[in-house]
Amino acid sequence: MSELRSIFRIIFRELKETTNFDSALKKVNLKQLSESLGLSQTTVSRALNGYPEVKEATRQKVQDAARRMNYAPNPGARGLATGRSMAIGHVIPVSKQHEMVNPIFGDFVAGASQTYSGRGYDMVLTHVDDGDEESVYRMLASKGRVDGIIVHGPRNDDARIPLLNSLRIPFVVHGRSSQSDQDYSWVDVNNQRSFRRATEFLLDLGHRRIALINGLEDMDFARRRRAGFLSAFEGRAVQPDPSLMCSAEMTEYYGHQETVKMLQTDNPPTAILASSLISGLGVRRAIEEIGMTVGQDVSVIVHDDMLSYLTEPKEVPLFTATRSSVRVAGQISADLLMKLVDNPTCEPEHILLEAELVVGRSTGPAPR
Amino acid sequence: MSELRSIFRIIFRELKETTNFDSALKKVNLKQLSESLGLSQTTVSRALNGYPEVKEATRQKVQDAARRMNYAPNPGARGLATGRSMAIGHVIPVSKQHEMVNPIFGDFVAGASQTYSGRGYDMVLTHVDDGDEESVYRMLASKGRVDGIIVHGPRNDDARIPLLNSLRIPFVVHGRSSQSDQDYSWVDVNNQRSFRRATEFLLDLGHRRIALINGLEDMDFARRRRAGFLSAFEGRAVQPDPSLMCSAEMTEYYGHQETVKMLQTDNPPTAILASSLISGLGVRRAIEEIGMTVGQDVSVIVHDDMLSYLTEPKEVPLFTATRSSVRVAGQISADLLMKLVDNPTCEPEHILLEAELVVGRSTGPAPR
DNA sequence: CAGTTTATCCAAAGCGCTTTGATGATGTTA
DNA sequence: TAACATCATCAAAGCGCTTTGGATAAACTG
Numbered sequence: 092m093s094e095l096r097s098i099f100r101i102i103f104r105e106l107k108e109t110t111n112f113d114s115a116l117k118k119v120n121l122k123q124l125s126e127s128l129g130l131s132q133t134t135v136s137r138a139l140n141g142y143p144e145v146k147e148a149t150r151q152k153v154q155d156a157a158r159r160m161n162y163a164p165n166p167g168a169r170g171l172a173t174g175r176s177m178a179i180g181h182v183i184p185v186s187k188q189h190e191m192v193n194p195i196f197g198d199f200v201a202g203a204s205q206t207y208s209g210r211g212y213d214m215v216l217t218h219v220d221d222g223d224e225e226s227v228y229r230m231l232a233s234k235g236r237v238d239g240i241i242v243h244g245p246r247n248d249d250a251r252i253p254l255l256n257s258l259r260i261p262f263v264v265h266g267r268s269s270q271s272d273q274d275y276s277w278v279d280v281n282n283q284r285s286f287r288r289a290t291e292f293l294l295d296l297g298h299r300r301i302a303l304i305n306g307l308e309d310m311d312f313a314r315r316r317r318a319g320f321l322s323a324f325e326g327r328a329v330q331p332d333p334s335l336m337c338s339a340e341m342t343e344y345y346g347h348q349e350t351v352k353m354l355q356t357d358n359p360p361t362a363i364l365a366s367s368l369i370s371g372l373g374v375r376r377a378i379e380e381i382g383m384t385v386g387q388d389v390s391v392i393v394h395d396d397m398l399s400y401l402t403e404p405k406e407v408p409l410f411t412a413t414r415s416s417v418r419v420a421g422q423i424s425a426d427l428l429m430k431l432v433d434n435p436t437c438e439p440e441h442i443l444l445e446a447e448l449v450v451g452r453s454t455g456p457a458p459r
Numbered sequence: 460m461s462e463l464r465s466i467f468r469i470i471f472r473e474l475k476e477t478t479n480f481d482s483a484l485k486k487v488n489l490k491q492l493s494e495s496l497g498l499s500q501t502t503v504s505r506a507l508n509g510y511p512e513v514k515e516a517t518r519q520k521v522q523d524a525a526r527r528m529n530y531a532p533n534p535g536a537r538g539l540a541t542g543r544s545m546a547i548g549h550v551i552p553v554s555k556q557h558e559m560v561n562p563i564f565g566d567f568v569a570g571a572s573q574t575y576s577g578r579g580y581d582m583v584l585t586h587v588d589d590g591d592e593e594s595v596y597r598m599l600a601s602k603g604r605v606d607g608i609i610v611h612g613p614r615n616d617d618a619r620i621p622l623l624n625s626l627r628i629p630f631v632v633h634g635r636s637s638q639s640d641q642d643y644s645w646v647d648v649n650n651q652r653s654f655r656r657a658t659e660f661l662l663d664l665g666h667r668r669i670a671l672i673n674g675l676e677d678m679d680f681a682r683r684r685r686a687g688f689l690s691a692f693e694g695r696a697v698q699p700d701p702s703l704m705c706s707a708e709m710t711e712y713y714g715h716q717e718t719v720k721m722l723q724t725d726n727p728p729t730a731i732l733a734s735s736l737i738s739g740l741g742v743r744r745a746i747e748e749i750g751m752t753v754g755q756d757v758s759v760i761v762h763d764d765m766l767s768y769l770t771e772p773k774e775v776p777l778f779t780a781t782r783s784s785v786r787v788a789g790q791i792s793a794d795l796l797m798k799l800v801d802n803p804t805c806e807p808e809h810i811l812l813e814a815e816l817v818v819g820r821s822t823g824p825a826p827r
Numbered sequence: 828c829a830g831t832t833t834a835t836c837c838a839a840a841g842c843g844c845t846t847t848g849a850t851g852a853t854g855t856t857a
Numbered sequence: 858t859a860a861c862a863t864c865a866t867c868a869a870a871g872c873g874c875t876t877t878g879g880a881t882a883a884a885c886t887g
Contacts, residue, residue: 120873131837136875146835165603167535167544168873171842176535178583185569191767192786197565201553204586213604214584215546218572235533235843236581342768343740369768372711372740379747399559400710400737418560488843499867504845514865536843539872603873 119160128156139164166213170235178213179203179428180237182227184244185218191340193244194369195417198398199265202421203241210429212238224251232258239432241265241424245277245311261431263424269311276431276439278424282312285413285446286319286364287326289392292411292448293362294327297457298390302335302360304349304370313338316366316394335360339370346373354381354389361457362390368401371410375453390454394446408451415446487528496524507532534581538603546581547571547796548605550595552612553586559708561612562737563785566766567633570789571609578797580606592619600626607800609633609792613645613679629799631792637679644799644807646792650680653781653814654687654732655694657760660779660816661730662695665825666758670703670728672717672738681706684734684762703728707738714741722749722757729825730758736769739778743821758822762814776819783814
């Protein structure tokens with residue numbers, strides 16, 4: 092009896108699979124599709140790709156059949172024929188020393204992805220160790236895998252830029268590489284200005300001992316932030332204290348560690364500028380651990396990339412912050428790259444996004 | 460004089476570019492390479508792909524020339540000829556309602572990427588809105604774009620699983636989909652057991668009012684965690700309080716919000732279990748804000764995915780945590796998928812990773 | 828009605844690679 | 858020396874698509 096039932100089950104399952112087989116699995120190619128329609132491959136291809144030289148009625152018939160038979164062109168073959176792969180490469184460097192994955196990355200990519208999917212592009216992701224970058228870029232650029240590249244995490248005088256320029260493949264850098272003598276397209280936040288403004292804001296509140304807990308300064312953005320920080324002091328003719336400037340990985344833990352160090356000195360800072368919301372969380376923890384109050388005893392400003400899982404309430408955020416959505420940056424970078432891909436002769440373009448200075452509850456007048 | 464110098468500069472630059480042109484830009488295909496060697500395409504292809512029927516001396520010559528002339532096979536063409544794309548698709552769902560990018564994602568992908576690059580595979584990333592999943596998967600599966608797929612963020616009874624099964628394409632799910640009647644390969648953390656253990660640990664410490672600040676429970680992992688949580692109570696014949704269980708997005712902000720709510724009631728929890736380190740940070744903030752001490756007045760356990768930018772010190776971590784590296788999970792998932800791709804007939808495999816319970820400073824005996 | 832467009836459709840070439848089935852060249856055996 | 862493996866190489870077919878350069882029929886012109 093139970094045997095019978097299990098036999099039924101098997102039959103049922105097979106039935107189901109057969110059904111699925113017809114409706115979903117069966118993969119047709121252009122040739123089969125066109126034969127089934129009694130048309131040539133040419134006509135079918137044109138009908139599907141919106142060319143004008145095919146009768147509207149025919150186009151309808153073709154499109155219906157394509158949907159019904161589950162036709163989807165093979166991207167490889169199409170790429171071969173058109174010379175375009177309809178894919179964009181994102182290459183993110185993974186440094187062996189501190190093997191941290193940039194938290195920025197997820198949101199940036201989500202933004203870019205949105206642009207791509209609207210245009211029918213795919214995203215090809217490659218992580219690459221510091222050393223073997225060249226080969227990876229070559230591989231990608233080898234006309235065929237991708238039509239364009241987005242460069243993540245540029246460092247000072249980054250070797251990838253001349254390389255990509257010489258490979259003649261469209262690319263957009265997210266961020267900038269300081270002293271590169273070559274021109275290239277980039278999308279960046281105005282790190283210098285936003286940190287200058289943030290610092291000025293603190294100076295205006297009467298703070299003089301302001302600390303900078305920066306990201307690692309072999310990254311370009313970190314340098315610029317420091318430059319902005321320093322230029323604010325210079326503008327006010329105030330001397331910054333070098334012992335209040337450090338650069339560490341932007342983790343909660345290091346933010347905490349550096350803050351503790353600084354607050355335990357004889358002459359602690361009254362304000363701290365942190366290069367990320369994450370390290371800012373560590374800064375706050377350290378302050379509170381010591382029994383001080385954020386925004387009262389110590390003011391804190393962070394840079395907020397608006398990572399989606401670190402949302403701040405709209406009305407009165409916890410942190411006063413220089414704010415700029417990295418997700419939007421991803422979208423914009425992708426848009427720019429698409430433009431370059433469509434029109435490879437056009438000149439490199441530079442997009443400088445301004446960060447807002449959003450005042451939250453973590454800043455107040457300097458204690459006296 | 461300065462004019463002369465600038466002319467020299469221009470000449471020099473052009474020279475440099477010309478050199479680059481030869482060494483980097485010039486893209487050769489198999490035909491050109493083989494002609495320059497006086498060999499047939501067949502032989503060259505075989506030499507490069509390690510086939511035995513070519514003389515070792517010839518192979519050397521070919522390999523040298525390939526390197527020198529900067530030859531790299533066109534992946535599209537190769538894919539056409541071999542029927543394999545040497546690419547793996549990662550599809551991550553983006554829900555329109557709460558458009559949060561899963562922070563897990565960056566690290567998971569970094570782990571997987573490591574596996575791929577060792578095997579010569581690329582990673583094709585697609586973000587897809589909840590609705591149009593089917594078409595995206597079909598597109599990808601359309602033999603050609605990718606050889607296999609990794610499914611992220613499975614929900615309860617996820618429709619993607621029967622779909623992919625019927626498409627007959629190898630895939631691995633990161634996580635599980637509860638009541639799916641189909642078999643499929645997955646890699647998951649033993650969420651149930653780890654949350655059961657964590658809860659038992661708290662019960663052992665004398666806690667009775669234990670809160671669970673879970674992730675959104677349309678995600679499978681969140682359900683399992685709750686099940687583990689409840690089973691620990693059941694095992695000890697203790698009644699859990701439903702008002703102490705909530706499920707929210709796993710952000711710092713929501714962790715804080717929920718904790719504040721709970722601590723302000725008449726009968727607050729003495730311990731809190733948080734589904735992520737990020738929401739755990741919010742939990743801690745709330746506790747300290749109220750003037751209580753973590754690990755003393757309120758114990759906290761979090762689940763720690765070991766995200767690289769949320770590292771905890773090795774010796775005595777801040778948080779007692781159920782710990783399991785999502786990066787390693789990425790690597791393992793990719794390994795499994797590679798195996799399935801190489802051998803499509805093999806049965807679905809299930810890998811259940813155990814999380815360690817690491818004791819840190821955030822837990823202590825229940826206050827009395 | 829011949830001549831010329833115009834509207835539809837098609838055959839075949841070609842994108843760059845792998846792979847099958849042959850072809851010489853070389854060495855081995857009877 | 859004929860017969861036969863063995864080794865190293867090659868020509869050509871084919872993967873699935875786009876696109877060029879017709880071809881055919883219908884419509885329009887004068």
